[in-house]
Amino acid sequence: MIIGQWALALNLLTIGVLAFIVVNVFISSVFWAIKGKLQGYAVATRKSLLWLFVLAPWLIALCVTLFFSPLFQNDATFKWLQDLAHWHHPDIFYFMSWHSFSLLIFIGFSLLIFTKKLLALYKNHHQIKILRAFGVKENTHVTFIQSAIPTAFTGGVIKPTCFVSTALIEQTSTAELELIIQHELAHAHYCDPLKKWLFSFFSAYFINNIKYSFISMMSLSMEQDADSFFVKNQQQSHNVASTLIKFTRLVANYSNHPQFKSELFVHFCRNSLEKRVLHLLNEKQFKPFPKGWVLTTLLLLILISTTSVDRLHHVIETLFTH
Amino acid sequence: MQLGELEKQVLEYLWKAQPSDAKQVYGYFEKNRGGSLNTIQSTLERLFKKSLLSRVKNGHAYQYFPKIERQELIGQLIKNVTNDFVTEDENSVVAAFSSISSDLDEQQLDKLELMIEQQRQKLQKNS
Numbered sequence: 001m002i003i004g005q006w007a008l009a010l011n012l013l014t015i016g017v018l019a020f021i022v023v024n025v026f027i028s029s030v031f032w033a034i035k036g037k038l039q040g041y042a043v044a045t046r047k048s049l050l051w052l053f054v055l056a057p058w059l060i061a062l063c064v065t066l067f068f069s070p071l072f073q074n075d076a077t078f079k080w081l082q083d084l085a086h087w088h089h090p091d092i093f094y095f096m097s098w099h100s101f102s103l104l105i106f107i108g109f110s111l112l113i114f115t116k117k118l119l120a121l122y123k124n125h126h127q128i129k130i131l132r133a134f135g136v137k138e139n140t141h142v143t144f145i146q147s148a149i150p151t152a153f154t155g156g157v158i159k160p161t162c163f164v165s166t167a168l169i170e171q172t173s174t175a176e177l178e179l180i181i182q183h184e185l186a187h188a189h190y191c192d193p194l195k196k197w198l199f200s201f202f203s204a205y206f207i208n209n210i211k212y213s214f215i216s217m218m219s220l221s222m223e224q225d226a227d228s229f230f231v232k233n234q235q236q237s238h239n240v241a242s243t244l245i246k247f248t249r250l251v252a253n254y255s256n257h258p259q260f261k262s263e264l265f266v267h268f269c270r271n272s273l274e275k276r277v278l279h280l281l282n283e284k285q286f287k288p289f290p291k292g293w294v295l296t297t298l299l300l301l302i303l304i305s306t307t308s309v310d311r312l313h314h315v316i317e318t319l320f321t322h
Numbered sequence: 323m324q325l326g327e328l329e330k331q332v333l334e335y336l337w338k339a340q341p342s343d344a345k346q347v348y349g350y351f352e353k354n355r356g357g358s359l360n361t362i363q364s365t366l367e368r369l370f371k372k373s374l375l376s377r378v379k380n381g382h383a384y385q386y387f388p389k390i391e392r393q394e395l396i397g398q399l400i401k402n403v404t405n406d407f408v409t410e411d412e413n414s415v416v417a418a419f420s421s422i423s424s425d426l427d428e429q430q431l432d433k434l435e436l437m438i439e440q441q442r443q444k445l446q447k448n449s
């Protein structure tokens with residue numbers, strides 16, 4: 001047992017963890033209920049909403065922790081909320097208690113995720129470095145790699161590089177190649193590899209179904225954003241859509257080749273090509289950013305998680321003593 | 323797999339002039355890059371341990387030759403990096419123009435192509 005400032009800090013961290021779990025459950029439910037409707041929003045809005053979904057548990061947990069901290073506990077503005085939610089003995093922390101266990105589990109889980117993500121990043125960084133070394137630098141952002149695999153991708157977290165294989169150069173026209181390179185340059189411009197990594201880190205705190213839906217939606221949104229980055233009119237949209245189909249056929253033919261069979265990537269997210277083509281052909285107006293809904297939901301979540309932390313505390317301590 | 327700068331250069335040399343022993347490799351790099359025979363020997367050893375080189379004993383020395391062709395190695399690297407295309411892979415850190423979908427067949431591609439063509443014609447008519 002410790003008493004004093006350290007105990008207060010550890011208790012606040014426990015409050016943060018509890019709030020994080022409560023918000024995570026609520027966010028998962030809200031996302032599951034409205035995920036079909038997200039397609040009705042413009043790509044930029046969809047991306048912002050997805051970021052909000054994965055960051056909300058952290059932001060709200062921070063708000064709840066601040067509310068329970070001495071900074072706000074003496075504030076008369078929140079008197080009504082303090083009557084609903086309070087934390088007993090904030091300056092006493094027992095090591096052999098559920099507070100301590102929940103904190104330890106959360107820290108352990110976070111460390112595990114961070115290490116896994118860091119290792120994946122390190123491995124990817126080295127592979128990209130070798131590819132850069134074996135490639136021919138076309139300009140600051142584009143590297144040509146000698147390969148029979150028709151491919152184009154952007155990799156590198158700190159300095160993203162667009163890789164284009166010689167097979168792709170040989171099998172596409174100058175105009176098509178330009179569109180593909182522009183698409184990749186858009187990914188580099190948006191720093192998508194880094195954003196993908198960060199997004200995968202934050203979404204790792206959700207259950208698998210939700211996590212994969214988040215990642216799949218974000219990947220699709222990033223591709224759609226890159227598809228239309230250089231598009232200025234309908235004709236260009238059609239050209240990008242045609243190039244996408246031609247490229248898909250090229251890759252499909254390549255992976256059916258007996259020499260390379262099963263060597264290449266197979267799955268993309270289900271129907272994503274169709275969604276990308278339809279998005280390029282689509283002229284409809286998208287719904288605006290739902291500011292009112294987002295603000296109301298965030299405020300409600302802060303309120304729910306603040307009171308839930310207190311209730312959860314009471315329920316657990318009714319069932320078990322520290 | 324990690325590959326240092328010298329390892330990459332030695333591989334490039336062996337892809338062009340295989341098979342060679344450590345002295346032959348050193349002979350080439352002594353003129354172009356400098357360094358010692360020991361450095362070359364340990365580089366060859368590392369590449370052998372990484373399964374990028376094979377070797378056969380010829381007298382007292384080993385003859386080294388690439389186990390994997392340049393194209394094959396690059397293909398392997400692309401495969402490793404682009405395995406992240408699988409959007410369900412939570413560790414994805416690359417963004418790609420396109421990948422193939424096992425769910426997408428020729429008919430669907432034709433349908434999409436037809437749709438693009440129809441939109442093109444509609445646009446031409448309007449303008």
